Amino acid sequence: MSTNPASPPNAEIEARVRLEVERTLQRAVKGLAYISTGDPGVGMTPKDTIYQRGTLKVYHYRPLADEVYRVPILLIMSLVSKPYILDLTPGQSLVEFLLKQGFDVYMIDWGVPREQDHVLRFEDYVLDFIPDCIARVQADSGEEEISIVGYCMGGMLSAMYAALHADGPLKNLACFTVPVNSDGMTLMRQWSDPRYFDVDRIVDTLGNVPPEMMYASFDMLRPVSKAIGQIRLWDNMWNDEFVKSFRMFDRWGADQIPFPGECFRQNTKEIMWENKLVKGTMQLAGRRIDLGAITVPFIHVVAEHDHICPYEAAKDLVRLVGSADKREVMLKGGHVSLVAGGNAVFRLWPQLDAWLAERSV
DSSP, X not given: OOOOTXXXXXXXXXXXXXXXXXHHHHHHHHHHHHHHSOOOOOOOSOEEEEEEETTEEEEEEOOOSSSOOSSOEEXXXXXXXXXXXXXXXXXXXXXXXXXXTTOOEEEEEOOOOOGGGGGOOHHHIIIIIHHHHHHHHHHHHOOSOEEEEEETHHHHHHHHHHHHOTTSSEEEXXXXXXXXXXXXXXXXXXXXXXXXXXXXXXXXXXXXBOHHHHHHHHHHHSTTHHHHHHHHHHXXXXXXXXXXXXXXXXXXXXXXXXXXXXXXXXXXXXXXXXXXXXXXXXXXXXXXXOGGGOOSOEEEEEETTOSSSOHHHHTHHHHHOOOSSEEEEEESSOTTTTTSSHHHHHTHHHHHHHHHHHTOO
8 A cells, every 4th residue: 555755644634633723722712802801001111201291291211221321312203103102012112122222211202182282383393392302301311412213203303303403412313214205105195185185174174183084094005904914813813922912003003193283284285295305395484404404323214015104205315314324224024013013123123222322322
């Protein structure tokens, strides 16, 4: 009786069947637990609020290392995202990682805008709030110089600040996934086409722009991603680590905040439609934003599979910045997985640590 040497032994087949049966049972049991349990804890790294102004707060994270680099880091987030994506959970927190590496870490939490905050514009953030927060960090740390790390729109605000405060206390600037050229945001430009998108009516009617409108635009960029995500979740329901990460990312993705109305109008007209930032014609309070005025050490990290800030929208930033010490780094990942989660632990975080450590003594 002949046998097929290419076919797996009976023991291997049995082991595979047992594994799939066990995973199926685990999916059913843990699927019920997933539905019934609450959201996982996020933003848990110990911190103190050193300054508050309206909804804005400045956090100082308590050190986790004996030796601390002299130059403190100020993290700046997008206006429409809660900052805990940078402090997800122990072991998956960029904040915790930086503290363990010996950095002194601060963060601006913009908070959820109130109805009266709909009047805020880029001028308020770049010429008032950020300089004010930097002054608070200087006073708290006792250091004159600081490094800024800005994510997405937080990186755009940081670059605007750096360009308009060339003689300020900024020592290093690190940005992640910053869209500076709206010509590269093809689908987003179609979604906000001025022929159909009445931004004046939206802002004049609603004041602050609700996050549901942002969700609609992001879903348009990847229309089947939500369904695919649910399929991947069910397929990996047996895997506790996968489920934990999925829950945290899913919570953050559904936990966005309103866009201050006047800033949304400004962003739509001047950056999305007229592309003033990359053209060098954008002005705040009569002051032109020349990205070439940025001369501090600069790094821009972009994600290979970023659907929110495609590479075509981000690639001009390093070219426009005037620093002699500047570089662009492209890493595998998407807009969110670049900065948080298992991939970020081994890709972005070590690179940021090495770059900052060399320039923070």
